[in-house]
Amino acid sequence: MKRFLIAALLLLFVAAIVAGVVGFNFMRDKGIAAYFANMPRPQITVSTQEVTETSWTPELEALGTANANQGVNLTVETTGIVKDILFKANEKVEAGQVLLQLDDAVERADLEANKATAANNKLALDRALELQRRGVGSQSALDEARAASASAEAQVNRTQAVLDQKQLRAPFAGTVGIPRIDNGQFLQPGATVVTLQDLDTMRVDFTLPEQQLADLKIGQPLRLGPRDGQLSFTGTVSGIDPRVDPSNRLVSVRGQISNPQGKLTPGQFVQVRVQLDEQPNVIAVGQTAVVTSLYGDYVYVVRPADEAKQPAPQTEPTAASGAASASEAGKPGEAKPEGTAPDLIANQVFVKTGRRSEGTIEIVSGLKAGDIVVTAGQNRLSNGTPVRVDNTISLDTRGQPQ
Numbered sequence: 001m002k003r004f005l006i007a008a009l010l011l012l013f014v015a016a017i018v019a020g021v022v023g024f025n026f027m028r029d030k031g032i033a034a035y036f037a038n039m040p041r042p043q044i045t046v047s048t049q050e051v052t053e054t055s056w057t058p059e060l061e062a063l064g065t066a067n068a069n070q071g072v073n074l075t076v077e078t079t080g081i082v083k084d085i086l087f088k089a090n091e092k093v094e095a096g097q098v099l100l101q102l103d104d105a106v107e108r109a110d111l112e113a114n115k116a117t118a119a120n121n122k123l124a125l126d127r128a129l130e131l132q133r134r135g136v137g138s139q140s141a142l143d144e145a146r147a148a149s150a151s152a153e154a155q156v157n158r159t160q161a162v163l164d165q166k167q168l169r170a171p172f173a174g175t176v177g178i179p180r181i182d183n184g185q186f187l188q189p190g191a192t193v194v195t196l197q198d199l200d201t202m203r204v205d206f207t208l209p210e211q212q213l214a215d216l217k218i219g220q221p222l223r224l225g226p227r228d229g230q231l232s233f234t235g236t237v238s239g240i241d242p243r244v245d246p247s248n249r250l251v252s253v254r255g256q257i258s259n260p261q262g263k264l265t266p267g268q269f270v271q272v273r274v275q276l277d278e279q280p281n282v283i284a285v286g287q288t289a290v291v292t293s294l295y296g297d298y299v300y301v302v303r304p305a306d307e308a309k310q311p312a313p314q315t316e317p318t319a320a321s322g323a324a325s326a327s328e329a330g331k332p333g334e335a336k337p338e339g340t341a342p343d344l345i346a347n348q349v350f351v352k353t354g355r356r357s358e359g360t361i362e363i364v365s366g367l368k369a370g371d372i373v374v375t376a377g378q379n380r381l382s383n384g385t386p387v388r389v390d391n392t393i394s395l396d397t398r399g400q401p402q
Contacts, residue, residue: 043388046346046377048302049286053369056282059357060215060274062253064206064224068197068266069256070172074099075190078165082185087194089178093170100168100181100193107166111159118152125149174198175262197266202259203238206272207250215276216240222255224272231273233257233264273357283363289373290353290361297353299367300346300374300381302389346374348383 080102087099128145131137170176177195181187204224208216218237225231235257244251255272257264264270289299351366367373372389374381381387 043386044346044377044380045390046300046302046374046381046387047391048372048389049289049375051283051285051363051367051369051371051373053281053283055278055280056284056360056362057278057357058276058355058362059223060208060212060276061357062206062208062272062274064204064255064270064272066202066204066224066257066264066266066268066270068174068199069201069203070174070198071196071266072171073192073195074168074170075192076100076102076165076168076187078102078162078189080104080166080187082181082183082187085179085181085183087176087179090175092175093173093196095170095173097170098167099170099176102166102187104163104166107159107163111156111163114152114155114159118149118156121145121149121152168193170196172196172198174200199259199262199264199266202235202257202264202266204235204255204257204270204272205252206255207245207248207252208274210244210249210251213240213244213251216251216253216274220274220276222272222274224255224257224270226268226270231271233259233270237274283367283369284360285363285367285373286375287356287359287361289375290351291378296350298348298350300378301349301367302344302346302372302374302387305343305345305386344387344389346381346383346385346387348381 082100083103084101085099086097086101087093093099125142125145125148128137128142132139132142174196175198177197179194181191181193187193204222216237218240220237222235222237223231224233224235235255237253238256239254241252253274255274285299290297291299349366352364354362354364356362374387377387
């Protein structure tokens with residue numbers, strides 16, 4: 001009996017210890033959960049932008065190559081020794097200007113001889129005509145005189161053509177490059193002498209996806225330059241290839257650009273922007289406001305905390321009231337009383353995007369005028385994060401400090 005009581009007491013003691021441990025763990029977990037549930041979330045400082053309706057001119061972006069409107073490598077047509085080089089590197093020349101003279105002494109001598117023969121045959125033809133007029137000359141003699149005179153004239157013209165080939169003339173006005181020949185050098189037909197480029201008018205060749213072919217038309221304005229932010233050259237679309245390349249599904253486009261100061265160089269890489277028709281009442285935000293994920297594109301919209309918890313009102317808030325709330329409640333450095341709810345909340349809103357142009361993205365659906373979207377600081381946000389607005393250091397549409 002005594003042993004039974006001792007065992008019972010031990011059992012009760014162990015049960016009390018187990019119950020105490022279980023109760024302690026339960027109360028501890030409940031206290032920790034309550035602490036974290038009531039712990040205020042830290043505010044994240046962000047930069048914002050107010051969404052407005054605007055007139056927007058979308059652009060098609062492409063990479064292209066600048067070329068001279070007219071450009072050719074000048075070559076000689078006949079053999080000869082270089083006698084005179086009549087141009088200098090980077091010199092502007094006129095159409096028809098003589099650039100190169102080959103040695104033509106033999107051809108000039110042949111020309112004088114042929115001219116003398118032609119003159120003699122012309123006199124023989126005149127005598128034959130006179131005899132025919134008097135009735136003492138035969139028709140065969142007159143025909144032979146005509147043939148000899150015509151042949152002599154043809155020889156003169158042929159020799160003159162050979163002489164002309166001894167000169168290299170500019171086919172159009174432009175700028176010549178570096179001479180590729182020297183005085184006294186013997187040239188073969190087809191030897192390159194110099195390149196000639198018309199730099200006053202340039203053309204740019206680029207490609208666009210076939211999906212954008214319907215947006216293209218002749219005469220559309222375009223801008224281009226060596227890099228973004230330096231698109232200082234303007235022109236128009238002058239040609240659109242009617243055939244899409246089946247290997248890459250791209251269509252070739254050509255534009256014409258005025259280049260009076262010669263800043264564009266043939267063969268230069270350029271960035272091209274084809275301007276489309278202006279579209280009114282477009283919702284567009286900077287590209288830094290849109291976040292791309294596996295689930296789609298989304299933005300963070302800053303709203304007052306009480307508005308985020310309550311059902312959305314039937315009437316839309318005005319842009320002025322939304323901006324005022326964001327600015328008043330989110331002044332940088334303003335301390336909030338401990339235990340009070342944050343004034344501003346960042347809500348994640350999925351959007352459908354459209355065209356992009358110079359760091360600006362068209363929002364087809366998901367936003368409305370007056371919304372305040374976060375443009376910097378999204379990497380630390382989640383849905384419902386309290387935020388504080390600080391636009392003292394704002395970013396442009398490309399994410400660069402202003």
